[in-house]
Amino acid sequence: MSYTHNVSLTHSASQVNTFLPPISILGVGRTVYAPQPGTAITELVYHAVQAALNDAGLTMRDVDTRVTASVDLWDGLTASNVAITEVVGAVMQPEARVAGDGLLAACHAVTSICAGAYRTVLVVAHCKATMSDPRALSNWTFDPIYQQPLDLDDFSAAALQASVLGSLAPPSHAPLADGAAAIILSTAAAPLTIRGMGWALDEHYLGDRDLTDSIALRAAAQRAFALAGIADAKRELECVEISDHFDYQRALWARALGLDDFPKLNMSGGLGRGAPPFVAGLDCLIEIVLRLRETPGLGLAHGCWGPAGQGQAVMVVGR
């Protein structure tokens, strides 16, 4: 099945920028991704943030604001960034918190830098997936009228998506682990810069969606590629890390990105490396940063969240 994807992302009155101002990635940091029952969220985030500051050669004093990503129900905390206020340096300082994947938080951080509001932004995501009950909690993501009563959750939605793609075997899920990731964005000049980004929400009702495709990811990628000036993604990208929370998603997301059979896809091994939900997209960005430090070029990081990838985000980085 194929759709005509004519997604209008900007309207006609447009003075909208066609490229991003120079915004650098100064540092990255992350914890190990493994079950860590003895380590509190606060500690996980502390270690990721300190690693990112050390990597950037900065101290917390150099950070103007922070954008954090976490999900209340998964943390069992209301306004779950209360657990990390001190370790992200937000005491008497600004912070915005995004409910969703850390790559979405990074996208929002870029807009606040473009707005001239801040120069240096710390982006942090955390999740203790082993402390949560992802099956029960993701059931509460579905609308309470039609889908939640069907006992749908992230896993059964993925099984449905895998089945329409032709696989009747239950899809294999990346290992659920605990961890945090952090990244520092800045207007200060550095070799690695953000070239493009995009994010979009897909249809919520699975029955109304073409589950064999992701038009939300196509929309996000279209905008990211336009900002980055990429005409032929397969030829121009050096490396790509996508969030394959389930095994079948690797090919599905790659196709929506126009990157079928791309040779340097998920050189990290993909989410088999253990990056937990909501951390995964930001960790894909970290993987791209580490790779581009070795090999110059353009890299793409992808994150998704929600049922069968309803939320999609893409960021293009270059050196």
Add this chain to the structure above:
Amino acid sequence: MRRAAIIGTGQTKHAKAHDDMNQAELVRQAATRALSDAGITFREVDAVVLANMELFEGRALPEMWVGAGAGGYLKPAIKIATGGTSGTSAAIAGYHQCASGLFDIVLVVGWEKHSEGATQTGMAMVDPLWDRNVASGAVGNFALSISQYVAERGVTPAQAAKVAVKARRNAAKNPYAHLQIPDLTVEQVLRSPMLADPVHRLDMCPQSDGACALVYAAQGVAEKLCAQPAWVRAAVTRHDQPYIGDLDRRLVTMRTLRDAARAAYHQVGIVEPRKQIDVAEIYEPVSYAELAWYEALGFCAEGKAGELIDEGVTEMNGELPVNPSGGVLSSNPVGASGVLRVAEAAMQVMGRAGAHQIADARVALATGYGVYAWSDVMILSADT
């Protein structure tokens, strides 16, 4: 980097229970009203920012279901959640996205449907090691801080009650307000049941179902769509310690609000807030907090908030009207409450506040309050 302005606002009627609309429909109604006020449709919206406190309804990532109500389908949509400041933080996030040069039009929608959840349970889901053992939700936590504030600053229960009376009287002029009590008296407030000393029930905000939306447009677009846009002149956020026991003298100093307001005033060139601000929409979850905020915002000297309300300075016809909409004390759908403060401030600047319009309002202040003492401050102005 571009300037950005609010060019439209919309809200639902706020009520104890909206059995007639689900969460997505509440959001839809507020969003379509805001777009209609701005004279545009969902088609023109480039990005969407949502605000909601999902644990109050017990949902995970509710924007997945509700996002379509805000026209979020295939658009860049994001949800901000920072406790009580969710709405103001989303308003600031939407402003940043619009000012970024990446989007011309950004729609911000906040909502809450307390009637479908367990708000007190949600509020008790705090730090599991220390605070959860003493978590008493908003009322108990405020009572602790208010006792300290009253002891140090000498405000009286009757002065606090006057704030509660003012809010509900103003709300009677606002068709969307939840608690509209035009003839409420100080005596009635003081006779209402004691929730936690010294907080009476009528000193406290209600729990409401409702949604509120606002439309930002970037410079170059805003002037074409709106005769008098409400330009964003400052947007400042301050968070604070996460443990209630570490926030000694919270309401007395209200250091986040004080610091955020000073930073915002500095950006706009405000040195005499009482004279230079025409109207304020502040996030006062409890009557005493409004008095404490007067001091933190520099409307009066420390210890003089009681006199300010006694002298009627913050009444509709006073020198600096505070919360002509009725404020949080009259309508409190938490995820929307911060958006409401900003929207109401914008309505004043745009001259679209109807019966609760303050004449010649050109500079408006909006604040957000959340978690233990987090603050957002925005200043809107008729001038770019």
